[in-house]
Amino acid sequence: MSDVVSDGNDEEDHDAGLSDRLIESIVAAVDAQDTDRLSELLEPLHPADIADVLEQIRPAERRALLGLWSGEIDGEILSEIDDSIREEVINALPRAVLADAVRELDTDDVVDILEDLEESEQSFILDALEDADRVAVEQAMSFPEGSAGRLMQREIVAAPQHWSVGEAIDYLRSEETLPEQFYHVILVDPKMHPVGYVTLGKILSSRRDALLNDIAEESFRTIPALRDEADVAYMFNQYHLISAPVVDEADRLVGVITIDDAMTVLDEEHEEDILLLAGVGESSLSDGVLETVRRRFPWLFVNLITANLAALVIAQFADTISLLVVLAALLPIVASMGGNAGTQSLTVAVRALASKGLTSSNAARVIRREALVGLVNGIGMALIMGAVGFWGYGSALLGVVLGLAMVLNLVVAALSGVLVPLILNRMNVDPALASGTFVTTMTDVTGFFVFLGLATMVLL
Amino acid sequence: MSDVVSDGNDEEDHDAGLSDRLIESIVAAVDAQDTDRLSELLEPLHPADIADVLEQIRPAERRALLGLWSGEIDGEILSEIDDSIREEVINALPRAVLADAVRELDTDDVVDILEDLEESEQSFILDALEDADRVAVEQAMSFPEGSAGRLMQREIVAAPQHWSVGEAIDYLRSEETLPEQFYHVILVDPKMHPVGYVTLGKILSSRRDALLNDIAEESFRTIPALRDEADVAYMFNQYHLISAPVVDEADRLVGVITIDDAMTVLDEEHEEDILLLAGVGESSLSDGVLETVRRRFPWLFVNLITANLAALVIAQFADTISLLVVLAALLPIVASMGGNAGTQSLTVAVRALASKGLTSSNAARVIRREALVGLVNGIGMALIMGAVGFWGYGSALLGVVLGLAMVLNLVVAALSGVLVPLILNRMNVDPALASGTFVTTMTDVTGFFVFLGLATMVLL
Structure with missing residues (x-):
């Protein structure tokens, strides 16, 4: 826990982007090959901010930084980094570090990283994954680019619709591999068709003997796996969704899309619109x-x-x-x-x-x-x-x-x-x-x- | 619960905007003054979609629709509707309906509605609120426009940092007025300073005797109430936040901002950028x-x-x-x-x-x-x-x-x-x-x- 932000009014704006001073210090530590100082500066940062540092420094500084600090690069940083330099960063990492980094990610983030890599890199990363994750990632990659299937994560929290709150809590307490973040328990029938969902807040505030079915949300939307990601982003924005179940063509539950993925898509769509209107296709500040x-x-x-x-x-x-x-x-x-x-x-x-x-x-x-x-x-x-x-x-x-x-x-x-x-x-x-x-x-x-x-x- | 969406591939795209056919049917029902048909068409719709219907039909049709169906206009619809026609819609509503509508909203949505109204309207709505809500709304309105204080909701779920999971669950089960949606329990010290937060998923998957402090999230950010809303949106996007506590100048917990508010701000910022670049200030399709x-x-x-x-x-x-x-x-x-x-x-x-x-x-x-x-x-x-x-x-x-x-x-x-x-x-x-x-x-x-x-x- 940190109080970095609460005093942000008089200090540099740690929460609203990196300070120029911090980036200068990082570059100085890289130039001096001072690994300890570098760790001291980078460790408190959020992976998204470390990714921004890597994007903003010069290519030569980036290579030097990765040489000094590559052991600490985790999966989150790889997932946050801009497409235009991701391949370069991945190539700079020792194989063992890369394998560790991808293993800790949710499947949707692995898919996102794989999409832009060459085949040899792809198969190295796939091989590094545990069997279940590899199958999940390969299945996701079988959906067309830009579809809900590519966007979803396979880590699902689902429960039979006839369960009570108590049964759900007991299940969640005993389950070892829950997703990093989840906001709903999806109710499914015996054929794995999603039939509704319950917010965690409702589960927590209901008695153990209450039935999940009775406290399910009134409105419930599923997303076909082939649906375009722009439509998915629209749905999340329009209906204020936090997460939504994804179904295959037989209407069976195959994954979950969460709001952070939808927000990223929305951001990309906006970016694309504004750049296309200006007569610039894709573009990145890191492009040469x-x-x-x-x-x-x-x-x-x-x-x-x-x-x-x-x-x-x-x-x-x-x-x-x-x-x-x-x-x-x-x-x-x-x-x-x-x-x-x-x-x-x-x-x-x-x-x-x-x-x-x-x-x-x-x-x-x-x-x-x-x-x-x-x-x-x-x-x-x-x-x-x-x-x-x-x-x-x-x-x-x-x-x-x-x-x-x-x-x-x-x-x-x-x-x-x-x-x-x-x-x-x-x-x-x-x-x-x-x-x-x-x-x-x-x-x-x-x-x-x-x-x-x-x-x-x-x-x- | 509805299965409207799961079969969306071959049907009209119910989930990706309103179909033209549906809008035509609604206008036809308005023209025929067929209240039953109108209810039948509008009731299954999400408030955001009903707001879109009101925005897209002609002003005369809008007045007619509100005349036929005003009793059913709920707070959510008022909150979703575009600023440019909100005042018109509010003026068309019977006073009792308006009072009921605003009473069911979270305080941040009431603030959002109030911002654009004239003073007489504002005081009518404030008077319609329950005492606690009115105080909360008035306090929020005392923060400058475009600040985190205006954006936050006052409905907070907080717990003393020394509580166990069991104590938290018992409290949530007994508490009558929880927010519609919440994703974290904020841990506070005796002086109401937020010191961390716990995801509901962690609470649900931990034993009753686990201490909240031990399962709190590693990274934790608070937002000063005076912080600009654009910075807030940046933080949510950059750090994948779902909700974040807002603090006053003495660092005391005063509210919570949730991701849907941040997403709305992000959307508005994008819109503003793209319109300013094109030499159009604010603008709305409903403008005359x-x-x-x-x-x-x-x-x-x-x-x-x-x-x-x-x-x-x-x-x-x-x-x-x-x-x-x-x-x-x-x-x-x-x-x-x-x-x-x-x-x-x-x-x-x-x-x-x-x-x-x-x-x-x-x-x-x-x-x-x-x-x-x-x-x-x-x-x-x-x-x-x-x-x-x-x-x-x-x-x-x-x-x-x-x-x-x-x-x-x-x-x-x-x-x-x-x-x-x-x-x-x-x-x-x-x-x-x-x-x-x-x-x-x-x-x-x-x-x-x-x-x-x-x-x-x-x-x-």
Whole structure:
């Protein structure tokens, strides 16, 4: 037990991330090859914080640290560490340490570690496990990636539905291999079909002769093992679940998913959405330069192609621009406003789709709202740019043309911002993917066309 | 208990959001004023799903539904419903129903509801509570918004640290007012300072004569009541907490925060980040047109100003453009590539700051990496645009100028994408706020200046 946190107000924030000072001290101990000091600094830390230390220091320091301290690396640290450096850390560990480390983990954490390793590493870890665990892990690996089956742990606390509280307590007291953390006892029928669950709080506060069936929770949800993990995360969040039983196709209990796994998935889904919207696929701060280039280049390349499309539109109006060069200066304003308004609608729509707030029952209303918002904002911007045109560029008509282009551009931006993700979603494509490029292309092309077209007709 | 979900694979996805069909049926029942049918449809639903129904239907339908079914609205539904329509729903409820509804809630949920209401509503709800609850709620409201004190519930399960398992079980069996859900028994000293906690699983699996102190968890963290809720969410996520005791300034136990509250905060923080990055403040799909305009207009207005800055840069080169109109067509390519590359760096940096993966110990390395990534991507794009310039616009020199501008633009984009949020963060400003506008302005201005400047020197 530690009181590290209770006095956190005046001290460094031990509970909200690592302090820079601590990381500096750790690096200093590594540089000095001072194993004792290193242990003294690292031992009080939570495995998640040690994993963060490993992620934040330089690769060379990481190797040195692992060389000095590898014996102490436990399974929790391996499980917490970012995918992008996990393989490197595992390779740096002595085989015996690695074997010990994975043996103490719950099966779901072992599965999580195995997923990203090469086959030779995988089979070494599988061989290190006890027989029962190995079978459980191999079964979990047989479910598709991203499914509830991969996410669940096989360590289950279940009881026959006819048991009393006393029988359950006696069973729990005698059972040697209970999971690290569990929050419910799952009630099963003789065929191992889950039929309900009882919270531990209810068991503890009921008399020994009470029947488990009588104190079971009212609402009870099971998760099919093939269900997508994003749906699982949604269920936990929506229904405030702490744990939920997983069933196979014959509806038999095969595992349990707990809220920490669901929270991790939810976190990953959010991360994915935000990165996809920004045109970055997966990414990690530990990635090297070339890895990062490899991930971002394709998005920039697609953007380069669509930007050239927009440039082609402008090139059609070269004669107009050569007669009225001020138009060239105003083009980026048109593009930037359309892009911004489109991103606003787009982000709201993508988030609403992800949280299932945007459905076919309100899609028509949302589309109408976005169009109206685009119209009103467009008119506002048009009035401002009209004034800018009049006073800034000495032509009221130029202001009117720019204003009209802006109104249309913002309506197109607002509409495509919500329509593109809706269409992608209906096609079962992640709406966060590439929506941005579509929407900007749409707003750029229409914006430039309308602005320069109107200018050609009205101003020349 | 229901088996609604276990057969979810071939049926509609009851567990992953509401089906469109169900919402249509509910609206039909409302239109037909068929109260029985409405109850039949709504009663099996989880309060969170009923809240979603209320959010997704039209305002007029919502009023009609509440008129037909208001007696059944319970506290959970009020607690689940989106802030943007909660006041409307509360106003539609008969006073007696509202009073009953709030009385069944845990204090943290009552606080959550009160936060957004007007004072007259607040005092009505406070008066409806039992005395002890009212005091607890008023005390929670005395903590600043967004603090751990606001988030916690006052319903606590605590035991003296010298108790045995048997004493704890006897106490829990005799205690009448336990919280709906609890996962730990908090151990306290005679002055109510928390000194550790025991999981219910450990209590259930230990002998009656075991001492609570001996089976307490190894790691134990308390949360100061004034701690920011974002830090609380970070702690729950980082350390896989299920519940954590909250202490006042004298380190006395005053409440408990459970994981569902932390998950809600985490969700809100993510949402805020993603919306701020997109230039949308708060927003909800239930907002009307004017509300939405009001929220988005300021961001567009700021963008309009900065876009005009960029236009001013272009206007300086009017002579160059009039001599070589093709430059005008290429300007949006420069802007768009810089904007995209900047958004990529920016989003990665903002996310890394939020998850505390970007700290002063690795900031220098990340900045260097971003600059190198910008350089490599810039050279790649420059080569492509060099070819486009040569074959597409018939001038290799034009390609070279465009390419050089692009290299510099992508380096500036990558650098400002990570530097701007780092600086905002050091100034204690949310790095997601307005970073986007800063970064685009920076890339637009430098991009245009370098491109047109080089063109003036080299091409004329």
